[in-house]
Amino acid sequence: MTGKGIIKGMAVTAKNFVQSYYKRDRLTTIQYPEEKQAPEENYRNFPFLVFDGQNDEEGLRCTACKICEKECPPQCIYIVMQRDENGKATKHPKVFDIDISVCMSCQICVEVCPFESIKMDKVYELSARERFDQLLLRKDDLAKSNEYFHEIRPSEAAVVDAALAEQAEAAAKKKAAAEARKAAKAAEAVARKEAAAEEDQSDGKAAE
Ligand code: SF4
Ligand code: SF4
Numbered sequence: 703m704t705g706k707g708i709i710k711g712m713a714v715t716a717k718n719f720v721q722s723y724y725k726r727d728r729l730t731t732i733q734y735p736e737e738k739q740a741p742e743e744n745y746r747n748f749p750f751l752v753f754d755g756q757n758d759e760e761g762l763r764c765t766a767c768k769i770c771e772k773e774c775p776p777q778c779i780y781i782v783m784q785r786d787e788n789g790k791a792t793k794h795p796k797v798f799d800i801d802i803s804v805c806m807s808c809q810i811c812v813e814v815c816p817f818e819s820i821k822m823d824k825v826y827e828l829s830a831r832e833r834f835d836q837l838l839l840r841k842d843d844l845a846k847s848n849e850y851f852h853e854i855r856p857s858e859a860a861v862v863d864a865a866l867a868e869q870a871e872a873a874a875k876k877k878a879a880a881e882a883r884k885a886a887k888a889a890e891a892v893a894r895k896e897a898a899a900e901e902d903q904s905d906g907k908a909a910e
Pocket of ligand 2: 767768770781814815816
């Protein structure tokens with residue numbers, strides 16, 4: 703029948719229209735900004751840097767390896783490694799900036815980071831008049847705690863914590879094994895030295 707599709711479509715529209723007055727899941731309009739809808743867990747906006755513990759400077763997981771800086775498609779990350787008084791790299795960022803006026807929320811920085819240091823935030827009310835001041839986020843603006851990460855992305859944060867705990871355990875085992883090997887080698891060297899000394903002693907007695 704001609705127009706059957708149109709009638710069907712109109713019926714769906716009418717059903718949705720009527721239900722939008724009494725069904726909660728059909729009430730898609732909210733009075734923003736007075737009312738705010740909590741974003742879904744997978745919603746992402748701009749990146750932030752995760753820190754562990756209470757100190758947002760010392761606790762930063764970032765090692766300033768610059769992989770994210772190299773991989774960021776619009777090149778909106780700028781990192782400078784911190785160096786000690788002898789010029790040796792401390793594996794800590796001195797500068798970490800993200801220009802969010804350029805960032806396209808692609809999450810590539812998160813995917814390439816080997817240290818689980820950078821994650822996507824959900825903050826969305828970030829419009830500003832001044833592009834160069836307010837949309838250029840510095841290290842202090844970007845640093846947010848692991849507790850915050852758990853708050854906004856509980857499933858992802860739990861997986862990350864488990865992976866980090868596993869890595870820490872493997873590193874501790876490797877270190878313990880290396881120390882045991884070193885101790886065994888040292889004991890072997892001492893035993894060899896003692897055996898050589900004893901041999902020298904018995905040679906000396908035989909010569910007398
Ligand atoms: S989300 Fe994409 S564009 Fe934004 S900083 Fe990360 S890599 Fe760059
Ligand atoms: S956020 Fe990750 S990838 Fe980027 S510099 Fe820090 S440790 Fe390296």
